[in-house]
Amino acid sequence: MNKKIKKLPDSKGHFNGYGGRFVPETLMPALIELEQAYKKCKKDKGFLSELDLLQRTYIGRPTPLYFARMLTENLGGAKIYLKREDLCHTGAHKINNALAQALLAKKMGKTRLIAETGAGQHGVATATGAALVGLECEIYMGSEDMRRQSLNVFRMRLLGAKVTEVTTGSKTLKDAISESLRDWTTNVRNTHYILGTVFGPHPYPRMVRDFQSVIGIEARKQILKAEKKLPDCLIACVGGGSNSIGLFYAFLTSHVSPLMSYVRMIGVEAGGQGIESGLHAARFAGGSLGVFQGCKSYLLQDDDGNVLTTHSVSAGLDYASVGPEHCYMRDLKRIEYTYATDDEAMNAFELLSRTEGIIPALESAHAIAETVKVAPAMPKDSIIIVNLSGRGDKDVQEAARIKGITL
Amino acid sequence: MTKIEKTFKKLKQQNKKALIPYIMAGDPSLEATKKFVAEMEEAGADIIELGVPFSDPLADGPTIQRAGERAMKQGVTLRKTLSLVEGIRQTTQIPLILMTYYNPVFKYGIKAFVSEAVRAGVDGVIIPDLIPDEAGDFIRIAKKHKLDTIFLLAPTSTEDRVRKVAKASMGFIYYVSITGITGARLSVDDSMKNTLSLIKKVAEKPVAVGFGISNPEEAAVVSALAEGVIIGSAIVRQIAEGKDIKNFIKTIREAI
Numbered sequence: 001m002n003k004k005i006k007k008l009p010d011s012k013g014h015f016n017g018y019g020g021r022f023v024p025e026t027l028m029p030a031l032i033e034l035e036q037a038y039k040k041c042k043k044d045k046g047f048l049s050e051l052d053l054l055q056r057t058y059i060g061r062p063t064p065l066y067f068a069r070m071l072t073e074n075l076g077g078a079k080i081y082l083k084r085e086d087l088c089h090t091g092a093h094k095i096n097n098a099l100a101q102a103l104l105a106k107k108m109g110k111t112r113l114i115a116e117t118g119a120g121q122h123g124v125a126t127a128t129g130a131a132l133v134g135l136e137c138e139i140y141m142g143s144e145d146m147r148r149q150s151l152n153v154f155r156m157r158l159l160g161a162k163v164t165e166v167t168t169g170s171k172t173l174k175d176a177i178s179e180s181l182r183d184w185t186t187n188v189r190n191t192h193y194i195l196g197t198v199f200g201p202h203p204y205p206r207m208v209r210d211f212q213s214v215i216g217i218e219a220r221k222q223i224l225k226a227e228k229k230l231p232d233c234l235i236a237c238v239g240g241g242s243n244s245i246g247l248f249y250a251f252l253t254s255h256v257s258p259l260m261s262y263v264r265m266i267g268v269e270a271g272g273q274g275i276e277s278g279l280h281a282a283r284f285a286g287g288s289l290g291v292f293q294g295c296k297s298y299l300l301q302d303d304d305g306n307v308l309t310t311h312s313v314s315a316g317l318d319y320a321s322v323g324p325e326h327c328y329m330r331d332l333k334r335i336e337y338t339y340a341t342d343d344e345a346m347n348a349f350e351l352l353s354r355t356e357g358i359i360p361a362l363e364s365a366h367a368i369a370e371t372v373k374v375a376p377a378m379p380k381d382s383i384i385i386v387n388l389s390g391r392g393d394k395d396v397q398e399a400a401r402i403k404g405i406t407l
Numbered sequence: 408m409t410k411i412e413k414t415f416k417k418l419k420q421q422n423k424k425a426l427i428p429y430i431m432a433g434d435p436s437l438e439a440t441k442k443f444v445a446e447m448e449e450a451g452a453d454i455i456e457l458g459v460p461f462s463d464p465l466a467d468g469p470t471i472q473r474a475g476e477r478a479m480k481q482g483v484t485l486r487k488t489l490s491l492v493e494g495i496r497q498t499t500q501i502p503l504i505l506m507t508y509y510n511p512v513f514k515y516g517i518k519a520f521v522s523e524a525v526r527a528g529v530d531g532v533i534i535p536d537l538i539p540d541e542a543g544d545f546i547r548i549a550k551k552h553k554l555d556t557i558f559l560l561a562p563t564s565t566e567d568r569v570r571k572v573a574k575a576s577m578g579f580i581y582y583v584s585i586t587g588i589t590g591a592r593l594s595v596d597d598s599m600k601n602t603l604s605l606i607k608k609v610a611e612k613p614v615a616v617g618f619g620i621s622n623p624e625e626a627a628v629v630s631a632l633a634e635g636v637i638i639g640s641a642i643v644r645q646i647a648e649g650k651d652i653k654n655f656i657k658t659i660r661e662a663i
Contacts, residue, residue, distance in 0.1 A: 012540065022509055022536045024466045026561035026586050028568055168472065169463065178465045185466070186587035188563060291510045291536070293465065304484040305514030306462035 005332065006252055008325070013202020016331070018324035021201040023181070023294045030188045035203040037108045042210070047107065051100055058132070059089045059099065061214065065222035065385070070355040071371075078232065078378035080371060082358070082388045083219045083247060092361065092390030093243045094125035097211040098194055102129030105192035112136040112191040116180040118145050118173035118239070119316030119363065120152025121390055122196030127161035129194070137161040140179040142171040145315045148398050170309040173319045177293050197240025198323035201294035205323055212246030219385055220250045227383055230254055230263055233374065236387035237366040238267040238337065239281070239316050241323035243389035248335060262334070267326065268370045270312035271339035279311035282339040283322045284330060290321070297324045313342035313402065314362035314395070340369035348372060349392065349399060361390035362399070410502045410530045411555050411578035414453055415613040415634055424663045425579075425635030427615055428642050428656060429456040429506065431474035433483030435646070437491050443652060448501045450653045451660035456533070456637065459488045459507035466508075466535035468590030470640040474647065485511040485520070489527045496528035504531040504557065504578075512537075512545075521548045531555035531578045539575035546575060557581050562598040566605060573610035579635060580612050585619045590640030593619035595628050603632050623662035630663035 008015045021031060041047040055061040064087065068080045085093035098115070105113055113130045116139070117123030123139040130137035139156055143165045146153050156163050169175040177200075184193040195204045198212070223231055234251060236244035244267045251263045272280030280286060283298040290299030292307060300308040300320045312318040329335040340348070348368035353359045360368060367386050375384055392399075400407050408416070418425050428447050432440050444455055458471065460478035467475070485507060492503055505524065512520050512534065524532065532554060537545065539558055549556045555578030560569060563586055573580055584599060585591050606614055616629045617637030626636045638659060645652050 020541050021538060022541055023538065024535050024561075024583075025538055025559040025568070025572065026563055026583060028538060029563045029565050032565075168469075174463065178463055181465050182468075182588045186585075186591065188586055289513075291513050292463070294536075299510070301510065301514060303514070304486065305511035306479070306484075307510070 005334065008328065009202060009206050013206065015324045015328040018296050018327040019202060019205055020296050021294065022291050022296065023201045024185055026185045027188060027201070030184070031201055031203070033108070037104060038203055038207050041104055041107060047103065051103060054099060055214065059095050060087060062218040062222070063087050065219055065226065067226070068356050071352065074355050075372060075375040077376040077380065078382040078384045080375060081223065081231070081383065081385045083215060083385055084388055085215060085243065086358070086360065086364070086388045086391035090121070090124050090128050091393060092121040092125070093212060093215060093246060094122040094196060095128065096214055096246070097196065097208050097242065098122060098125035098129045099132070100211040101192070101194045102126070102133045102135065105135065106133045108192065110135065110190060110192040112138070112187065113194055114138045114140070114180050114183050114191055115194045115196060116140045116173065116176035117196065118176070118318055119314065119361070120145070120149035120156070120394060121316060123161070123163070124152050124155050124159070126194045127156040127159035130161060131159050138183070139163050140166050140176040140183070142166045142173060142176050144171040145173065148315050149394055151397065152394050172310070172315070174293070174307065181293065197242040198245050198325060199240045199293070199295055199321065205295070205325055208242050209245045209249060209325060212242050213249040215243065215246035215387065216248060216250030219247060223383065223385060231383040231385045232378065233264040233266065233384045235266045235268065235367045235370050235384060237317060237363045237389060238269050238322060238326060239319050239363060241267070241326045243387050245323065245325060247385070247387040252334065265335040266370055266374070267335050267337045268366045269337060269339040270314060270317035270366060271341040272311040274341055280339070281310035281312045281318050281320070283320070284337040285339055292321045295321065295324055297321050297327050313345055314366065316361065316363040317366065338370060340366040344369040346399070346402065358388070359392035359396065360388055361392050362395045364389045409553055409555050409578060411454060414502050415579060418453060419634070424630040425453040425615060426451060426656070426660055426663060427454045427456055427635050427637040428452050429458060429637060429639035430642060430646065431458040431460060431471065431478050432488040432491055433460060433478030433481050434474040434643070435477055436481055437483065437487065440491060441495055443646070444495050445498065446653045447656050448499055450656035452501070452656060454502040454504060456504045456506050457488060457492070459485050459505055459511060461508040461511060464508060466588055468588040468640060470590045470643050474643045485515055489523055492527040492529055502530040503528060504533060505529050506533040506535070509534050509537045517545050517548055521552050521554055525552045525554050529554065531557050533557045533581060535559060539571055542575065559583050560602065560606060562586055562602055564602055569602065569605050570609050573606055573612060576612060580606060580610065580614045581637070582606065582614050582616045582633065583618045584616050584629065587618065589618055591619050593621070593625050600632065623658045626659045627662040636663055
């Protein structure tokens, strides 16, 4: 392991064979234009300082790194810190990327933003970004997700976005992404597609990673200040994989101490009702290599190459594929991937609410569920940072429904 | 020279344009597809495009997506489509092109797919989500087996892209007449004319225009600008409505 692993993707958007660009030719000029605009903005002091100001004064960065004393005592092992992305404006890490891309789109002279959304957090973040920079906005959302996340649908509409229901296929995130790509193919001249995760055709996996890596950069500074050392372990949930890469990226080449091993990293996928049930979204545990929605990566598919429907209690993790950089990190064994089931996530959802007074998003509850498994076995002076990627307000109704409670 | 190249050459000598209808394999059944191929050939089709049903057809509009869903309900897969081609080959030698998304091919294995497709009697393959930049292995293996790799260009394509795609495209170049998905409305505008003349300038390969052509009038306009006309959604719609496609193909044949 060396600094080389941070140099990817290459110029074709490949992470050692994963990633790339598998899109209709119509989109190629737009992807090339986006890649060039992004390269330019990364060096543009005006863009960077505008983004920095908005991060501080609008999003609320840096988000706190909170020592979860009660949870730590409850589990009786490693010291658990929570990186509070749930305290970002709009309630999740999604705003980090959406706002940055909205600014970029404005600089590129686009007049319209589109996005897909599963749990609704990326849709809300995009609608927010559009409102702030003054662009027209349309959000695609599967009808099943619109039902599960009706509160977020209302929020998007309040923010001035048009929310378009997608009724094809499994009526969830993957179908919303297909609709967004179709819209983009049709309106590519004036429209920018804000992809919400580290997935899709190059340059998205790289660009979204870069915009989200602020999470880990802050967490690193904060833990060094609080504990005078790096954490032993990082844990985050993995849907497309943007919050996890966001936290992990700044620690990829870090050793816990000069003589010790690397900072351990665990990505937690949605185990749904268990891998053997087939009702899950654990691409690494249950998928194989494939090409889907612009990208070569691990994919839940049948023997004929058709994409399987997925299941998770959390709409945000309910996706058939995963960001290509994660595949590469898995090959390198730099990041471990595991999964938490719906039941484990629901238990963690309640545990964090009761012990810390923090209701996590069901996505983040998957990361808490893994923490419940690993923390007790770790020494008391060791440190875990868990990415609390979003807050649970949006999931309260769905959680009540699962528990059979009528609100 | 491949069968597709021969077809374009022959048509050029006769001062005619290629009529390339598209249907979805297995919609409403594999038997019906076989019958439609015979009818289309009789009505004057020069090359036939067979769609392979896929779960997430992101370049297609609702008409073809629904046709794919119907075919998938019949259990039609890439494997079964290849067997269908084998069956069709017992009665006709009309050039056949498969239009499939990349994942079924990738999952099948590129080598196995190419050799089995050629053995079954497939002459060319169109994969809308595979661009030449990512198609190195596919192009190399297809070339070895003399399978035509047909790539797409669009009104948004820059000169750089036109050169790259035209070079990689074998058999003919597929020009997507609209920035959009299959079945959308056609508009013959300057960017179409400009891109088509640019293609002509950089490549001595036939160009067929598809996406959005739904009637004889539009086919006539487009055929004046290219060597071939591809019609998909309009035929798929006729099939879905249980109408006779023979007459429809005939009227297009007469118009171009």
